Amino acid sequence: MNVDQLYASLLDIPKTDLSLWQDFFLKFYRAWFADGRWISYFRGLVTTLEVTVIALIIGVAMGVLVAIIRTAHDQQRPGTHNILLGLLNSVCKIYVTIIRGTPMMVQLMIWGFVIFATSRNFTLVGALGLGINSGAYVAEIIRGGLMSLDPGQMEAGRSLGLNYIQTMRFIVIPQAFKAILPSLGNEFIVLLKDTSLISVIAGKEIVYAARAIGARTYEYMFPLIITAIMYLIMVLIFSWLQGKLERRLRRSDRR
């Protein structure tokens, strides 16, 4: 007997006579199998991954840019003062302050309902909002990593005659990258989960699909549990990949 036949057979039983498990099965069937609904979760999942990737690219690009500007500004030779760098640094500071000082959902609503109010491409607007938000956190993570490295490493590189950019590229950044990978991984997981927020501006990811199904069947428990399980599986996969990468990068530290 397959699930459809089981479902059909249970429909003949009066509602009050159903056992707990039979009731659960009916609800789960409606949330997952009926009308090929499971497809809409996976469509949502694909959108979630797309949004995560776009937001990640925007976030890392902005984060690296802001971190480099802020670090280069702070590490200028004392006495010298580059006006352009000072100006860029102020812009970066304002950006980080605004993004970190306001709730993510409010930012998304401003992007969706104010700045891009006429756009129909809700998913892309959501990805943009998430990416710009993520950029501020990534910038602080990278800056922290660059600052936390022993200043002796920079001094050693410079004392050998390497310039600032060469020292950054060959010595500081490779080591900082290893140091920030755990926090960067966390930020990535937060970003993945925060994609659920774009449903408030009608981005069609998993939560959006789950809510639509819930509205159709008047039953939210199973759609939301399914959503939670899908996120959990994704996060577990990425944590595992992150752990693998960290172990690879740690090879040179072994004694």
Add this chain to the structure above:
Amino acid sequence: MIDVKNLSKSFGSHLVLNNISQHIYPGEKVVIIGPSGSGKSTFLRCLNLLEEPTGGTITFDGIEITNPKTDINAVRRQMGMVFQHFNLFPNMNICDNITLAPVQTGLMSKAEAVETAMALLKRVGLEDKAKAYPAQLSGGQKQRIAIVRALAMKPKLMLFDEPTSALDPEMVGEVLNVMKQLALDGMTMVVVTHEMGFAREVGSRILFIDGGQVQEENTPEEFFNHPQNPRLKDFLSKVL
């Protein structure tokens, strides 16, 4: 070789170096001693501008390095520096640590740099460590590698900032031996150290810095046998 005129350095309102003038001649081995916090490391770090002086000028081979328009990277390529905490690059193996700067600054091709690195490693007895990572070495080995890394740039001058202070006592000897060999080869050296035996044996001139000023300078014999300055006498009575 290096001419220091009226060098001053202050961190905020704290004056660390007070109007120091010195000349370092080619082939000289200048040893700088003094109590902690006297400014001796700061003086050394000013010579390659790791610390930016707040006053005075430093001239290296006719180039005024304290001038903001000077290409400080080009000058630093001719000055090796060895640090108290080695500062090897933990993300690279020993061979890459040594060849990075010569290759990236365009001084040598990769093959030449590797050849130079292996020859230098052989001289300090560590040719079997070329593929090891810094974390796998002892302190003494790390410091010998750090010296090799600086030498790979074929510098005209070597600066040593307390090169043995972070080492276990039993490893001090191996590092000092490398430095002695270097001195015998005629390298110009400026060494900040607490190793009085090394100062006496290798130094051609000894400076005693205290309170941001050179309180006394002399040849090793005079310096240790007939100290004049009362603070130096006090210092030597404590350390010898």
